[in-house]
Amino acid sequence: MTQPTGNTSRLFSKASAISWLWRQLSRWPVTRLWRISSVLGPVVYRLNKRERWVTERNLTAVYPALSNAERHALAKQSLKHSTATMLELGHAWMAEPQKVETNILAVYGRDKLDNARTESRGVIVLAPHFGNWEVLNFWLSSHFPFTAMYEPPKIIDLDPVIRHGRERMGASLVPTNPRGVAALLKALKRSEAIGMLPDQEPDWGSGVFAPFFGRDAYTATLLPKLVARTQARVVTGVALRVPGKGFEIHFLEADERVYSDDDVQSATGVNASVEAAISLDPAQYQWEYKRYRKVVQEQQKLANYRDYRLY
Structure with a gap:
């Protein structure tokens, strides 16, 4: 029998520890998880220089009118919410379904999904990294036939845990490749719902530059292709955290430009839709993600490139 290598053994141990922690946290009420986040969030802000730097850099770019004190305060709140999301993964993936459902305090805009299905149309849900997307x-997977793309985690031994958590209410996960795109098309043609991450930078060749808070960001172009072939409706969906209480689900009408057959116009509509969701509570957006990384790579000759070289 082949013995595990040192690296494999360490990864397995790390995966086991993370899975165990999620299981323990799944037993705790979200009120307690928020209190823990309120303690850990400031620690993350103080000690994690990378997360703090990227968060504040993004906030400077999108909210230039903020004072330094206001920006620092918003960055602290953002990292507190990001900490809460990490602690709540076990809740979303492993807690008793009734417990999770009870913590969803309200659902706004459900008619946007119901009306599309009444018209025999599929629904594309743009789900940005806001609140708790899990x-x-x-x-969504509890109330609709739902399909979403899925990329295995870096710690591969966590894959079955995460996959089970996301699929346990009936969601269908498909790979991030042409086979997965074909599965999304089939789901939409069956008048079902699919989920898309609108705020992750795609690989080169799979996107265009479009404004996001007035500054170009490399944005995926899969959406207009799906709309053109299926006539699907597009909505933005988020799970807004109500600190210490639970969550509210909000479905918002997407910006009309998402239906354009012009890739740049459609991508502009996608980013505007994400901006509208963020306006519900800017602190709940994951600002530590390097949303402008590719445009910085394209602007290396600008005079201020030295300020961005580590971004």
Whole structure:
């Protein structure tokens, strides 16, 4: 029998520890998880220089009118919410379904999904990294036939744990490749719902530059292709955290430009839709993601490139 290598053994141990922690946290009420986040969030802000730097850099770019004190305060709140999301993964993936459902305090805009299905149209749900998107996945897959793309985690031994958590209410996960795109098309043609991450930078060749808070960001172009072939409706969906209480699901009308057959116009509509969701509570957006990384790579000759070289 082949013995595990040192690296494999360490990864397995790390995966086991993370899975165990999620299981323990799944037993705790979200009120307690928020209190823990309120303690850990400031620690993350103080000690994690990378997360703090990227968060504040993004906030400077999108909210230039903020004072330094206001920006620092918003960055602290953002990292507190990001900490809460990490602690709540076990809740979304492993807690008793009734417990998760009970913590969803309200659902706004459900008619946007119901009306599309009444018209025999599929629904594309743009789900940005806002609030707790895993709770949104839980609700969607509990109430609609739901398909979403899935990329295995870097710690491969966590794959079955995460996959089971996301699929346990009936969601269908498909790979991030042409086979997965074909599965999304089939789901939409069956008048079902699919989920898309609108705020992750795609690989080169799979996107265009479009404004996001007035500054170009490399944005995926899969959406207009799906709309053109299926006439699907597009909505933005988020699970807004109500600190210490639970979550509210919000479905918002997407910006009309998402239906354009012009890739740049459609991508502009996608980013505007994400901006509208963020306006619900800017602190709940994951600002530590390097949303402008590729445009910085394209602007290396600008005079201020030295300020961005580590971004």
